[in-house]
Amino acid sequence: MNIKDIGGEEGFIERMRQTHAGAVGDGLILGIGDDAAIFETPAGRQSVVTTDMLVEQVHFRRDWSDPYSIGWKSAAVNLSDIAAMGAEPTLAFLSIAFSQGESVETLDRIYDGFSDCLNRYGARLAGGDTNSTPDGMVISVTLMGSVKSGQAFTRSGARPGDVLLVTGALGDSAAGLGLLQKYGLARSEKVDKDLINLHRRPQPRVMISRVLAETGQVRAAMDLSDGLLRDVSKLCAASQVGVRIDTAQLPISNATQNAAKMLAQDPTLLALQGGEDYELLVAVAPESVDAVREAVPSLTVIGEILKSGRRIVAANGVDDLDPGAGGWDHFAQ
Template identity: 40%
Template sequence: MADQARTDVNTLGEFGLIEHLTKNFKTRQKTTILGVGDDAAIIDTGGPEQLVVSTDMLVEGIHFDFAYTPLKHLGYKSVSVNVSDICAMNARPQQITVSIAISNRFSVEALDEFYEGVRAACDKYGVDLIGGDTTSSLKGLIISVTAIGRAPAERITRRSTAKVGDIICVTGHLGSAYLGLQLLEREKEVYLANPDMQPEMKEENKELYAAILRPEARTDMVDLFAKNNIIPTAMIDVSDGLASEIFHICKASGVGAILEEGNIPIKQEAQLQALEFNMDPVTVALSGGEDYELLFTIDPKDLEKVRFLPNIYISGEIVAKEDGVKLHTVGGNIHPVRAQGWEHFGE
């Protein structure tokens, strides 16, 4: 019998693999408004509001390293990253389920610490833990969280509805999480080389550590949009880097984009740390990942509303598809942007 062809999953990447595996699935239920392909699925409730549902996994050795990740922070982050997907649909999170697979090296006390973080995040975001599952793992810890949110049907925002002429905006700052990770990895290497050395956790870097270990979902932005009567024309959360996310919006919406280098928000401490690592701060913001800020587009008529809102940065414009995705540099040059975000499969 002839050998079957074997395709390595790395050739497709995370989103390419999802697209490949689900391409032959059709929606059968009238209540399924949107299935695979966005930050969350949309389900009709028969009323004025719709449900949005998202699931994410965190795997030890891929998404977190216990060499520098406290269990309480991990519990908090597990909730935050899923709540972020609900925010990316312009919806408010309401419930979560948490499932874990654990190896025999985890004690009840260790799991208590993890769930303390889960509870802290539930308190922060006002969500209820309504279920989950536990099972055994032969190696390490695997976490799967499902988040459920709700929003009026007319306010739910997808990736696929950006239009030419829309303004590109970003909440908060980018690049901090990636640089926090680099600092932690550096300290890990020092420790492995000499276990007697104490980690050098500088006070001026505490925000960079917090960005990677205990990120916050932007539920405040969903409230801010509602208060100011703004409905983004498209939106996604920045989990894999600004470049990767703008490509997702452009692909889903059939458009291109121009990002303004000078308007990509990066905190000063992140810029200084990037330079210390001999990295370009803008490249870190474009490709770093795990910031969990919101990248969204607005109709030009809402520009004056957005311009004076706190923690929102106007960073570019949606253009025609044939113009591609470009970066307009401070020096006046225009370069193609590469979607080189984080990939969660092996190197």
Template identity: 35%
Template sequence: MSYLGEIGEFGFIERIKATFSTSSPLLLQGIGDDCAVFKGREGWHTLVTCDAQVEDVHFKTGLFPPFLLGRRILAVNVSDIAAMGGLPRFALLSFALRPELEEKWLSEVLRGIKEEAERFGVEVIGGNLSSIASSLVFDVTLIGEVESKYPLLLRKNARVGDRVLITGYPGEAACGLQIILEGSQEEIVRFERLCRRCFAPSPRLEEGRVIAESGYPCALIDVSDGLLQDLSHLLDASQVGVVIHLEDLPLSGEVQEFAREKGIDPFLPILSGGEDFELLFTAPPWLAEELQREIQRRTGTPVWVIGEVVEERGLRLYREGKEVSIDRRGWNHFGRGRA
């Protein structure tokens, strides 16, 4: 007899993909990217995604301020729309809640959702409520649009010779999480930036729009499960490999300080930490530079070239010229922690 924990999250997704086939002429992208895509109103494709925040898996109720939880519930979904270069439009909220929840706590969650919704131009248009005996579940379906004149920014678009780029500072949220879970009050204050990146991730919506507006079919994914794991999804979809020199990864001052104090390799949170919701993408060399400049100019977010797409499958990491291996790849639901 075999169990879900043995198949793992990605094994079960493969099972689902194999179970259901699609043939609708309205469908442009089914299972296997950040959003599904189907034919929309004139001039537009419709994007749809859903992502849930489950108590004791994604957040602990006593530890997570409800206002920030509300923001996060929506933000993780906005990030999936960003990873298609789209604009979010409508949200459905599907919550499973315990009857003994305090009204005040719930109001704070709603206030957080509202703030994030207004920030990104999202309107709440429906949903579902159910009771549940134990763990809270906050599930959101987000509907967005992207202009049909642009090519879709799919994971399978990476080509040999493309540069691999990433926005911002991946790994900060993972460091923040560790501080929130294990740190002292003094550390929480001192590493406030890292904690904020964990509590209140900022979807890279405008950054995704710059990539879409280039009109080039870049491969694009958001980093939710960890840089190496999400990069692997992109490489698998594109049937290519990558070479990365660790020296090219963006190390923020806070991550360096955190790693030094904790005595860990500063590249570990960058490579394996998820939940930063940075954008990871590929572009040919001539476009890579232009996108770096344009994203920085329009959003202030730095963009880094961290590697190159190669024909040989797999993920090769170099450190000071020598190939190195790394085990911790990122989050895998149902698996034994990190796979």
């Protein structure tokens, strides 16, 4: 069944409104069905807005990702941006372009994955757009969040002497991607299905972000989407500081270390350069480390903020290791 069979674009929008539209209330005054949504921002809070685009064959491949996973990832990458700001996700707007021959069943599952991910973290679908494209699918998401006035995390608050921490393991998504590239989906899932799922269905650290916000101790933060080295460079640029990364302290899972052996790659480089981990990178004052780690036990200290420069310290103590930024840049591939 394709879009023409359910009444074209208007029929599809009505189908999505009936099954996936967020309920009016709790700030949402008017959702799907009008020219624009209407919402209220509570007193004493600020709105946070992010947008991200996913393009077929760049951010996902149909032979690796099922429609549900494509929808989930589309929501997750935006939720991660909201988490990086210390905000609570609220309303999402999903725009999708697909070929006229796309099946309704495939689109249903994309919206199922998208909505399930939103709902898990407290957000709702409030609108969007549809269009046709002659080649490949394009998904664009705008996600809104809410944060207490003046309490949003930013990249620009890190100070020399601050301690740098990360919320979870690094390199898992890159390891999963490497397995897919080398072995394809069927064999990769037999090798390590969990790594494959971490790549296809990332878990944004929304709840951890809220806990960190409650501590009041985070000076700077961002999510890790383009690889640790590339992303920490952005944080340093915003804060006008430098950084030291201790590679011996990087949290690398056993699964990624095993996958790295199969791929003949260095697991440390996967952790430093691999993208799409969607963990949170935070800078806190030295005297606050114990408090934030008590609140979030999964935090790992990986380095220190310096006045300037970038030092990548190898496990053997060598201070000159610098593998380059690596990570992901859409226009440098």
